Amino acid sequence: MKDRYDVLVVGGGPGGAVAAETAAARGLSVCLVEKRPAIGTPVRCAEGIGREALREFIDPDPAWIAAEIKEASVVAPDGTELVLNAKLAGNKVGCVLERKIFDRELVRRAADAGADIAVKTTATGPVMADGAVRGAHLTGAVPQVGADVVIVADGVESRFARMCGIDTTVPASGMMTCAQYLMTGIDIAPERTVFTVGNTIAPQGYLWIFPKGERTANVGIGISGQKSGPGHRAKDYLDRYVRSHFPDGRSIEFIAGGVPVCRPPPSTTADGLMLVGDAARVVDPFTGGGIYNAMFTGRLAAEVASDCIAHGDLSGKALAAYDKKWRESEMGRSLARNYKLREYFIRQTDDRFNRLIHSAAKIDLDEFSVPELIREFVVRNPALLADLTAFRAALS
Amino acid sequence: MIRIDRTTCCYCGTCVAVCPQAALELVDACLEEQEGCSACGTCAKCCPVGALEVCHEGQV
Numbered sequence: 001m002k003d004r005y006d007v008l009v010v011g012g013g014p015g016g017a018v019a020a021e022t023a024a025a026r027g028l029s030v031c032l033v034e035k036r037p038a039i040g041t042p043v044r045c046a047e048g049i050g051r052e053a054l055r056e057f058i059d060p061d062p063a064w065i066a067a068e069i070k071e072a073s074v075v076a077p078d079g080t081e082l083v084l085n086a087k088l089a090g091n092k093v094g095c096v097l098e099r100k101i102f103d104r105e106l107v108r109r110a111a112d113a114g115a116d117i118a119v120k121t122t123a124t125g126p127v128m129a130d131g132a133v134r135g136a137h138l139t140g141a142v143p144q145v146g147a148d149v150v151i152v153a154d155g156v157e158s159r160f161a162r163m164c165g166i167d168t169t170v171p172a173s174g175m176m177t178c179a180q181y182l183m184t185g186i187d188i189a190p191e192r193t194v195f196t197v198g199n200t201i202a203p204q205g206y207l208w209i210f211p212k213g214e215r216t217a218n219v220g221i222g223i224s225g226q227k228s229g230p231g232h233r234a235k236d237y238l239d240r241y242v243r244s245h246f247p248d249g250r251s252i253e254f255i256a257g258g259v260p261v262c263r264p265p266p267s268t269t270a271d272g273l274m275l276v277g278d279a280a281r282v283v284d285p286f287t288g289g290g291i292y293n294a295m296f297t298g299r300l301a302a303e304v305a306s307d308c309i310a311h312g313d314l315s316g317k318a319l320a321a322y323d324k325k326w327r328e329s330e331m332g333r334s335l336a337r338n339y340k341l342r343e344y345f346i347r348q349t350d351d352r353f354n355r356l357i358h359s360a361a362k363i364d365l366d367e368f369s370v371p372e373l374i375r376e377f378v379v380r381n382p383a384l385l386a387d388l389t390a391f392r393a394a395l396s
Numbered sequence: 397m398i399r400i401d402r403t404t405c406c407y408c409g410t411c412v413a414v415c416p417q418a419a420l421e422l423v424d425a426c427l428e429e430q431e432g433c434s435a436c437g438t439c440a441k442c443c444p445v446g447a448l449e450v451c452h453e454g455q456v
Contacts, residue, residue: 035424042425044408122423157412157422170413177410177444225414225442234444256444258410 001116001142005031006309007302008136008147009115010123010160012039015277015294016153017106018057022302023151024113028309031145032107032115033138035122040103044156044257045291046180046218047097048193048210050368053292054095057299058109064102066212069094070191072368076357077198077350084373085364093368094193096210096218097291118142125163126150132271132314133164148314149305151274153298156258158279166265166273168281172225174262176205176288179234180220182212182253186246190214196241197353203227204346205288207241219246222259222288224346261285263339268326269319274301282326286338286345286370296331297322338370356381397451398429398439404447411439411448 007023009016012034020032047066054060070092073083086093111117118140127135127144135146152160158168188194194209201207204224211217221238228234235256242249264281268274276282277294284293304322308314326332348356359380365372378384398420407425419432420439427447440448 035422037424042407120424155409157409159412159418159421162418168413169416169418172414172438172442175410175414175442177442179444225410225438228444229441230446233446235446254406256406256408256410258408258413258442258444260413 001031001118001145002029003142003144004135004146005029005116006147007031007149007151007305008033008123008145009151009153010136011153011155011277011279012036012107012117012119013103013153013155013277013294014106014291015279015298016151017103017110017298018295019151019153019276019298019302020110020115021106021113022299023306024110024115026302026306028306030110030115031118031147032110033118033121033123033136034107035120037120039107039119040100043099043255045099046208046210046220046288047099047212048094048208048289049097049291050094051092056292057295058106060095061105064098064105065095066098067096067190067210068092069096069193069211072193072195074357075194075196076354077201078354080354080357081194082357082360083192083362084368085362086368087364087366096193096212098212123154123160126160126273133273136160147272148309149272149274149319151276151298151301151305152279153276153294155278156260158275158281161265161273161275161279164270164273166267166270166275168265168275168279170225170258170260170262170281172228174260175225176222176259176261177225177228177234178220178222178257178259179238180218180255180257181238181242181251182216183219183242183246183249183251184213184216186215186217186219186249188215188217198350200350201241202237207238259283259288259290261288261342267316267320268323269316271316272314272319273316274305274319274322276301282331282335284335284338285342293331293335296329297326300326300329334370341370341374397433397435399449399451400427400429401447401449404445406445406447408444410442410444414438414442
């Protein structure tokens with residue numbers, strides 16, 4: 001490990017790993033630091049991702065695919081299940097990952113591309129010069145590393161950005177507080193992800209079952225931080241559900257986590273600094289999915305950083321090309337739409353959820369996407385249109 | 397101040413992200429309180445497992 005690099009990446013999740021690989025593949029000197037002693041663990045994720053989204057970055061490998069998903073279903077508060085099918089028969093629409101192995105593979109690829117990797121190394125604060133970020137103070141063998149650009153991918157905690165003056169604090173209303181068991185010995189449809197909604201089941205969130213084998217699945221829940229408190233936390237709701245639905249199941253892992261569903265800060269760049277992934281608060285606020293968005297912003301940040309380094313301009317203004325690009329991308333536009341969708345979703349009563357889901361027993365989707373699903377719901381419930389005016393334009 | 401029940405904490409970092417004072421930090425997998433806690437209780441409210449409790453001065 002040297003004391004100076006073109007790019008320093010803080011955090012070894014998917015966002016940081018893809019950023020490091022991209023920058024190294026472009027010939028830059030790169031160091032990725034991860035504060036934990038092992039990449040990918042402890043996992044803080046439900047591990048689901050769309051298959052096509054994944055393929056933009058890496059070909060699926062059985063080594064880290066726990067299950068192939070062919071359909072999804074939404075369960076109403078009264079228990080009615082609506083199955084969503086991809087019209088294309090045999091279409092594998094999604095994957096449930098084994099993040100412990102997946103994350104390590106992404107970091108291995110970054111290392112193969114030439115990046116230095118330092119685990120058990122915490123970035124304790126930025127090195128500043130003339131108001132610009134020029135590296136980081138580290139724990140470990142090298143106390144300080146200089147860098148032209150620091151790409152921050154430190155996840156939900158997002159401490160580094162705050163130390164650089166970018167406020168990434170998540171309000172309680174914008175935090176999904178989550179708990180999950182990896183359960184085995186349970187009766188599930190092994191190729192179907194299940195999302196259960198309802199204010200008594202998962203207030204302002206949902207409960208998920210993401211298969212990881214024939215009788216094994218991530219069974220988890222996310223509720224709004226605003227709805228959380230003593231006796232009614234994510235874990236309380238999850239335990240209640242598991243007791244009634246999987247009384248004979250065995251939990252072989254328990255994890256907790258926070259998913260930021262607030263809006264990103266006004267700027268995700270500053271002089272010498274770029275934020276990606278959960279640290280940049282670019283999680284999909286409707287689904288809570290963050291793996292793809294982290295990899296997408298990680299790659300884009302590294303590409304823009306590499307261009308800026310080539311032109312010798314590392315000002316916040318030059319790096320802001322990254323901010324502009326992700327906001328204008330399909331991912332950025334989908335985020336903007338889904339904030340509105342979430343605001344609509346969290347206002348619904350259980351009665352409304354029941355009626356919506358009763359309107360169809362099965363929906364065949366041309367394309368497995370949120371807009372496509374909304375479109376189908378609107379077809380079945382024309383009265384919805386009055387509610388949906390705000391984002392009708394986005395759907396057309 | 398915050399009282400951290402270390403037998404309950406799952407070191408997930410949710411509290412770190414919601415703390416308005418940036419007064420919490422996960423050092424590797426150990427939650428630590430830094431200077432500046434305003435005892436607002438947001439962390440305790442959002443904790444998925446109930447590992448945090450606000451305690452006021454003299455209550456430690």
